[in-house]
Amino acid sequence: MTGxxxxxxxxxxxxxxxxxxxxxxxxxxxxxxxxxxxxxxxxxxxxVPAGETPRPIGTAGAGDxxxxxWASLSDQARKGIAATGHGLAFLGLALPxxxxxxxxxxxxxxxxxxxxxxxxQHHNAARDALALALPALCVSLFLASRLLLAIRPLAGxxxxxxxxxxxxxxxxxxLPRPGADGRKAGLGRRLIWPLTDQATWRDLLWATVNxxxxxxxxxxxxxxxVLGVLGxxxxxxxxxxxxxxxxxAVFGLWAAPLLxxxxxxxxxxxxxxxxxxxLALRVRHLxxxxxxxxxxxxxxxxxxxxxxxxxxxxxLVAMGMTLDAAGQxxxxxxxxxxxxxxxxxxxxxxxxxxxxxxxxxxxxxxxxDRGLADAIQAxxxxxxxxxxxxxxxxxxxxAPIESAAYFAVSELLANVSKHAEARETxxxxxxxxxxxxxxxxxxxxxxxxxxxGSGLRGxxxxxxxxxxxxxxxxxxxxxxxxxxxxxxxxxxxxxxxS
Amino acid sequence: MRVVIAEDLxxxxxxxxxxxxxxxxxxxxxxxxxxxxxxxxxEDQPDVAIVDVRLPPTFTDEGIRAALAARKTAPGLPVLxxxxxxxxxYARELLASGSGGIGYLLKDRVFDSAQFVDAVRRVAAGxxxxxxxxxxxxxARNTGNASIGALSPREREVLALMAEGxxxxxxxxxxxxxxxxxxxxxASIFLKLDLQPxxxxxxxxxxxxxxxxx
Numbered sequence: 001m002t003g004x005x006x007x008x009x010x011x012x013x014x015x016x017x018x019x020x021x022x023x024x025x026x027x028x029x030x031x032x033x034x035x036x037x038x039x040x041x042x043x044x045x046x047x048v049p050a051g052e053t054p055r056p057i058g059t060a061g062a063g064d065x066x067x068x069x070w071a072s073l074s075d076q077a078r079k080g081i082a083a084t085g086h087g088l089a090f091l092g093l094a095l096p097x098x099x100x101x102x103x104x105x106x107x108x109x110x111x112x113x114x115x116x117x118x119x120x121q122h123h124n125a126a127r128d129a130l131a132l133a134l135p136a137l138c139v140s141l142f143l144a145s146r147l148l149l150a151i152r153p154l155a156g157x158x159x160x161x162x163x164x165x166x167x168x169x170x171x172x173x174x175l176p177r178p179g180a181d182g183r184k185a186g187l188g189r190r191l192i193w194p195l196t197d198q199a200t201w202r203d204l205l206w207a208t209v210n211x212x213x214x215x216x217x218x219x220x221x222x223x224x225x226v227l228g229v230l231g232x233x234x235x236x237x238x239x240x241x242x243x244x245x246x247x248x249a250v251f252g253l254w255a256a257p258l259l260x261x262x263x264x265x266x267x268x269x270x271x272x273x274x275x276x277x278x279l280a281l282r283v284r285h286l287x288x289x290x291x292x293x294x295x296x297x298x299x300x301x302x303x304x305x306x307x308x309x310x311x312x313x314x315x316l317v318a319m320g321m322t323l324d325a326a327g328q329x330x331x332x333x334x335x336x337x338x339x340x341x342x343x344x345x346x347x348x349x350x351x352x353x354x355x356x357x358x359x360x361x362x363x364x365x366x367x368x369d370r371g372l373a374d375a376i377q378a379x380x381x382x383x384x385x386x387x388x389x390x391x392x393x394x395x396x397x398x399a400p401i402e403s404a405a406y407f408a409v410s411e412l413l414a415n416v417s418k419h420a421e422a423r424e425t426x427x428x429x430x431x432x433x434x435x436x437x438x439x440x441x442x443x444x445x446x447x448x449x450x451x452x453g454s455g456l457r458g459x460x461x462x463x464x465x466x467x468x469x470x471x472x473x474x475x476x477x478x479x480x481x482x483x484x485x486x487x488x489x490x491x492x493x494x495x496x497x498s
Numbered sequence: 499m500r501v502v503i504a505e506d507l508x509x510x511x512x513x514x515x516x517x518x519x520x521x522x523x524x525x526x527x528x529x530x531x532x533x534x535x536x537x538x539x540x541e542d543q544p545d546v547a548i549v550d551v552r553l554p555p556t557f558t559d560e561g562i563r564a565a566l567a568a569r570k571t572a573p574g575l576p577v578l579x580x581x582x583x584x585x586x587x588y589a590r591e592l593l594a595s596g597s598g599g600i601g602y603l604l605k606d607r608v609f610d611s612a613q614f615v616d617a618v619r620r621v622a623a624g625x626x627x628x629x630x631x632x633x634x635x636x637x638a639r640n641t642g643n644a645s646i647g648a649l650s651p652r653e654r655e656v657l658a659l660m661a662e663g664x665x666x667x668x669x670x671x672x673x674x675x676x677x678x679x680x681x682x683x684x685a686s687i688f689l690k691l692d693l694q695p696x697x698x699x700x701x702x703x704x705x706x707x708x709x710x711x712x
Contacts, residue, residue: 349606356583365583369558374587381586384639 076254083256084225086165087218090158090263094218097154098211101204104147111137145194148204155203158210159271166264173199173273175280199277206270217263224252285464293465300362307358315351319344367406371396373429375406383413385422391429395490397436401466405438405486408459408470412440412482415455420444420480436486446478459484499622502544503528504535504564505580506553514548514608521615530554532564539568539575546599546622551581551588562588569595576621580605584629586636586711593626593707598700601627601663616668626663626703633661636710648690656683661706665699 114136118129156172163169175197178189194200206214228249231242273281326340359365367375373391380387396402409427416422422444429438450456450472460470468486501523505511508530515525527538531554539547547568553560565577576599579592584604592600601621607629608614617627637658640646649657652673659669666684670677684702688695693705 345609349609352582352604352606359583366585366587370587378585378587381590382635382639 080221080253080256083165083260084221084253086161086260087220087256087263088222089161089165090218091215091222093154093158093161094210094215097151097207100147100151100154101207101211104144104204107143107147108140111140141195142191145192148194148200151200151203151207155206155271158206158267162264162267162271166260166267168261168264168268170264170268170272173202173271173277173281175199175277176284198274202270202274206267209270210267214263214266217259217266220259221252221256224248228252289461289465292461296462304358304362307354311354311358312351315347315354319347319351322347363403364406367402372402372405375402376409376427376429379406379410379413380427383425384417385425387413387425387427389427389429393429393431393490395431395492397431397486397488397490401436401486401488404462404466404468405436405484408462408484409438409440411455411459415448416440416442416444416480419448420446420478422478422480431488431490434487434489436488436490438484439481440484441479441481443479445476446474446480447476448472448474448480456482499546499619500524500526500542500544501618501622502526502535502538502542502547503549504530504532504538504547504553504561505550506530507550510550510605517608517611518615518618521611523615523618532560532567535564536568536571539572543572544575546576546578546618548578548580548618550605551579559588562591565592566595574599574624576624577601578603578618578621578627580608584632586632589628589632590711593704597704598624598626602632603627603629604631617663620663625665625699628662628703628707630658630662633658633710636661636707640710645691649687653683653687653690656680657687657706660684660687661703661710663699663703 111133114129114133118126118133120126121129152174159170159172178193228246231237231245231249234242237245322340322344326337326344329340330337364375364378366378371393373389373393376391377389380389397405413425416425420442422442425440425442427438427440429436431437448456450460450470456470456472463470463484463486466486466488468484471483471485472480473482474480499522501518503511503514503518503525505514505528511528511530515528518525526542526544527534529535529538535547535549538544547565549561549565549568551559551561553564561579561581565579569575569577574596577592578601579588580603581588582605584602589602592602599621601617603614603617607617621627637646637654646654655673656669659672664672666677666680670680673680685695687693691709693709696702696705
């Protein structure tokens with residue numbers, strides 16, 4: 001069982017799926033199709049191989065050896081048609097965006113317009129114009145800020161669809177609303193906060209550009225297709241025109257996935273977070289995880305203090321009293337004194353056992369001695385089910401990360417044996433591209449939901465302190481696959497100095 | 499019997515030395531690190547080495563590594579490893595380091611000096627002394643196992659003592675039954691677990707452990 005290699009981890013559905021944003025990963029039925037991890041771009045490798053879907057949508061099989069066959073041709077055609085349809089859907093999104101952006105322009109212009117007009121007039125006329133301009137400015141600012149917010153759902157939908165259809169995932173760029181962190185925000189701040197977020201203006205830019213020209217890219221294949229159909233059914237078209245239009249339609253179908261991908265990149269250029277927004281989000285994430293980490297740390301220390309106080313300390317006190325009693329009667333009743341001494345000895349054994357259990361909960365000795373892989377191997381040996389551990393760690397992560405990863409796996413195994421009714425579990429530990437990846441897959445009955453159990457949430461929180469993310473795929477009926485990723489470097493193994 | 503001790507805490511080293519001397523064992527060297535242990539083993543040719551797991555300089559698993567190294571340079575050297583905690587991982591590595599003459603006990607076990615000295619003698623004679631906690635965890639892990647489920651409670655007790663490395667005579671004494679009864683129990687255990695019976699105590703232990711490790 002030691003070091004058994006497992007081919008399992010890679011062919012289990014879902015283990016490949018890389019996490020989504022903010023470490024809250026969906027339990028959507030299609031893990032892996034969402035693509036890349038996007039925790040504020042720190043993990044941000046765009047289109048990493050791991051995120052490549054089993055059936056890459058919109059990549060037109062780039063890099064494959066192209067062999068002609070009817071199957072591949074029909075596959076191409078299917079992709080082309082799908083991409084064409086998706087392009088039309090994007091057109092549907094572009095229209096309301098354009099209407100909104102025009103509305104915003106129309107509403108905002110009168111206020112400044114009146115100011116400009118008023119400045120150009122003489123006394124009375126200028127006073128009237130400026131008197132009107134002030135309320136007009138206020139109203140248009142207010143309306144514009146509301147309408148700008150209305151663009152957000154459209155932009156958000158585009159971001160999600162871009163990830164799903166174009167293979168270009170886009171992270172959310174918005175700053176938190178005032179008051180989202182529980183503090184009270186002033187009235188003015190509450191009214192105009194959308195205007196102060198750069199992402200709002202970039203959304204507006206996107207809605208305008210997309211509404212004017214961007215959609216052309218998306219609907220080009222559909223247009224060519226229509227042209228082709230017209231060419232065929234038009235009654236008086238010359239032969240060469242028919243051939244040309246049909247060729248254009250075929251080209252459109254072939255190019256549709258590429259165009260859709262291009263559209264995704266265009267969307268990302270405007271909808272993705274800017275560097276500044278990324279930093280702002282990062283600061284927020286760090287502040288949150290730091291608070292959580294400190295809270296958990298403090299709670300742990302309280303627990304340890306309580307355990308020591310009620311356990312080992314109390315036993316030592318009792319031992320002292322027993323020994324004292326033995327000393328009192330040792331001359332008069334040596335037999336009873338001997339019994340007391342043995343009692344004290346047994347109490348010391350119990351105190352030691354409690355201290356051992358406590359130490360195991362704080363920092364397991366094998367973890368300190370041998371590192372993550374062996375510590376997880378030791379966990380596996382103690383578990384009531386069969387566990388296969390495969391590891392290719394050539395060094396050791398830093399101690400806090402090792403500890404977090406160890407307790408995450410320990411918690412997962414506890415979950416598996418409590419809920420999953422699994423017979424076997426596979427643990428796969430590897431380090432690639434500056435990322436520690438641990439996959440835990442069981443053949444139990446699935447249906448694990450992080451929203452209900454506090455255990456999975458706890459793991460997510462624990463790892464979030466290290467920018468780690470957790471992905472869970474647990475369809476009813478199983479298997480359950482949990483993938484954890486923590487960015488870290490490995491230190492070279494310590495050389496034995498004996 | 500000649501003993502080498504490697505233990506870095508002075509109080510424990512001193513206590514062990516005095517306790518073993520009180521039971522008539524000869525302490526040829528008491529050292530506080532792995533390198534000195536290897537030197538003492540080479541020089542004194544002891545009958546058994548008692549080694550703490552945590553030793554300087556790294557205070558991790560130096561003791562295990564020193565014990566394994568000592569068994570490589572002096573093949574068959576009986577080694578008794580002491581630790582504040584027991585790990586199945588280490589138990590396996592020690593058991594795999596050669597046939598017999600291996601012990602792995604919690605430090606708590608020195609509180610019962612008679613039993614501890616008994617374990618030292620057993621290991622020195624080429625036997626095995628596994629800590630009951632290791633065995634308990636192996637057994638707990640296998641409770642779902644059908645053949646272990648088929649054992650009677652008494653047979654399970656005998657199995658645990660057998661896995662610790664005790665002879666039939668010791669088991670009989672411990673459970674306050676006759677040796678004949680123990681022999682009957684062991685035969686039944688071997689039958690139920692489908693193990694090859696063996697007269698050799700050590701091979702018997704290894705068979706049981708191999709079975710428990712699944």
